[in-house]
Amino acid sequence: MNRHYAESKGLHLNYSIISDMIDDYARVLDLGCGNGYLLKLLKDKKHINGNGIEISQKEVIQCLEKGLSVIQGDIDEGLKQFADKSYDYVILNQTLQSTHNPDYVLEEMLRVGKKCIVSFPNFAYWRIRFKFFFTGAMPKSRVLPFEWFNTPNIHLLTVKDFFEFTKQHNITILEGIYTTKAKVRKAIHYNLFSNFFAEEVIFIIAKN
Numbered sequence: 399m400n401r402h403y404a405e406s407k408g409l410h411l412n413y414s415i416i417s418d419m420i421d422d423y424a425r426v427l428d429l430g431c432g433n434g435y436l437l438k439l440l441k442d443k444k445h446i447n448g449n450g451i452e453i454s455q456k457e458v459i460q461c462l463e464k465g466l467s468v469i470q471g472d473i474d475e476g477l478k479q480f481a482d483k484s485y486d487y488v489i490l491n492q493t494l495q496s497t498h499n500p501d502y503v504l505e506e507m508l509r510v511g512k513k514c515i516v517s518f519p520n521f522a523y524w525r526i527r528f529k530f531f532f533t534g535a536m537p538k539s540r541v542l543p544f545e546w547f548n549t550p551n552i553h554l555l556t557v558k559d560f561f562e563f564t565k566q567h568n569i570t571i572l573e574g575i576y577t578t579k580a581k582v583r584k585a586i587h588y589n590l591f592s593n594f595f596a597e598e599v600i601f602i603i604a605k606n
Contacts, residue, residue, distance in 0.1 A: 411577060411582070412491065412492070412517065412577075412598065412600070413435070413436050413439055415575055415577070415582070415600055416436065416440075416489065416491065416515055416517070416600065417439060417440060417443055417444060419487075419515055419573065419600075419602055420440060420444055420446065420486075420487055420515075421444070421486065422444050422445055422446075423444070423445050423446065423447070424444070424446050424447070424486040424487055425446070425447045425448075425484070425485045425486045425487075426440060426446045426447070426448040426449070426485060426486065426487045426488075426489065427448070427449050427450070427451070427477075427480070427485045427487070427488045427489070427510065427511065428440075428448065428449070428450040428451070428488075428489045428491070429450075429451050429473045429488065429489060429490045429493060429503075429507070430451070430452060430453070430473060430490065430491070430493035430496075431450030431451065431452050431457075431461065431466075431468060431489075432452060432454075432457050433457045433460040433461060433464075434450060434452075434457070434460060434461035434464050434466045434468060436489070436491060437450050437461070437464075437466050437468070438464050438466060441466070448466070448467065449467045449468065449469075450466060450467070450468035450469075451468070451469055451470075451471045451473055451477075452468055452469075452470060452471075453470065453471065453472050453473075454470075455470055458470045473490075473493075473497065473503055473506075474497055474498045474499050474502070474503060476502065476506045477506040477507070477509070477510050480510045481510070482509055482510065483509075483510070483511070483512050484510055485510055485511045485512070486511070486512050486513065487511055487512070487513050487514065487515060488507045488508075488510055488511030488513075488514045488515070489514075489515045490503065490504075490507060490514070490515070490516045490517070491515070491516075491517050492517055492518065492519070492541075492598075494516055494517075494518045494553070494555075495518050495519065495551045495552070495553050495554050495555060496550040496551050496552060496553075497552075497553065498552065500553050500555075501563075501567075504516070504563075504567075504569075505567075508569065508603070508604070508605040509605075512604065513572065513602055513603070513604050514602070514603050514604065515600065515601070515602055515603075516560075516600070516601050516603060517598060517599065517600040517601070518555060518560075518598070518599060519539070519541040519542050519551075519554075519597065519598050520556055520557050520576075520593070520596045520597060520598060520599055521542075521554040521555060521556050522556035522557060522558065522593045522594065523539065523594070523595070523596060523597045524594050524595060525537075525539060525597075526539055526542070527594075539597070540579065540597070541597060541598055542554075556593055557576070557588065557592050557593040557596055557599055558588065558593050560599070560601070561588040564603065568605065568606040569603050569604070569605060569606065570603065570604050570605070570606050571586050571601055571602070571603055572586070572601075572602040572603065572604055573586060573601065573602040574586050574592075574599065574600070574601050574602075575599065575600045575601075576592050576595070576596035576598075576599050577596065577597060577598045577599070577600070578595065578596070578597045578598075579597070583596070
């Protein structure tokens with residue numbers, strides 16, 4: 399997960415939206431679960447049966463201290479230890495853009511989960527476009543706060559990119575939520591308005 403973002407006020411809206419998407423008592427797998435804040439919230443609020451995967455040993459320990467079931471692992475290597483459709487939801491929150499093989503990660507998520515929740519910063523957000531146009535330098539924002547030389551985000555994408563990917567791979571978008579710092583919109587079909595004004599997007603997807 400984007401660690402800087404996870405410490406900002408944005409995470410509270412993000413976590414609230416994801417929590418509302420998930421049914422009570424569901425089986426949930428959280429990929430790149432960080433320090434386990436979201437997983438703990440879901441266990442306390444939605445009474446889920448949850449597991450997590452996190453590459454950072456330090457954050458795995460923080461999860462275990464919270465009483466969470468989390469293993470250390472690299473999601474870029476796949477989810478071979480999990481059977482097909484063994485979870486009601488698989489979550490990839492603010493992590494897709496930092497994976498080395500995002501197409502493979504999404505494929506594995508959709509194999510393991512009946513539904514998948516994916517969120518990422520929209521690189522086509524109007525403030526990012528304007529900053530790039532007027533400064534000629536890689537833009538930074540609330541959800542993309544890093545310098546070009548130290549960013550963990552190696553596969554930045556836009557709302558349009560994601561919709562095109564889902565069409566090419568026979569993936570169904572069941573729900574789409576578009577957020578800025580103050581607003582939340584819902585839509586499941588692509589439009590220019592969403593691509594221009596959404597700072598962050600959260601999708602529920604499933605395999606056709």
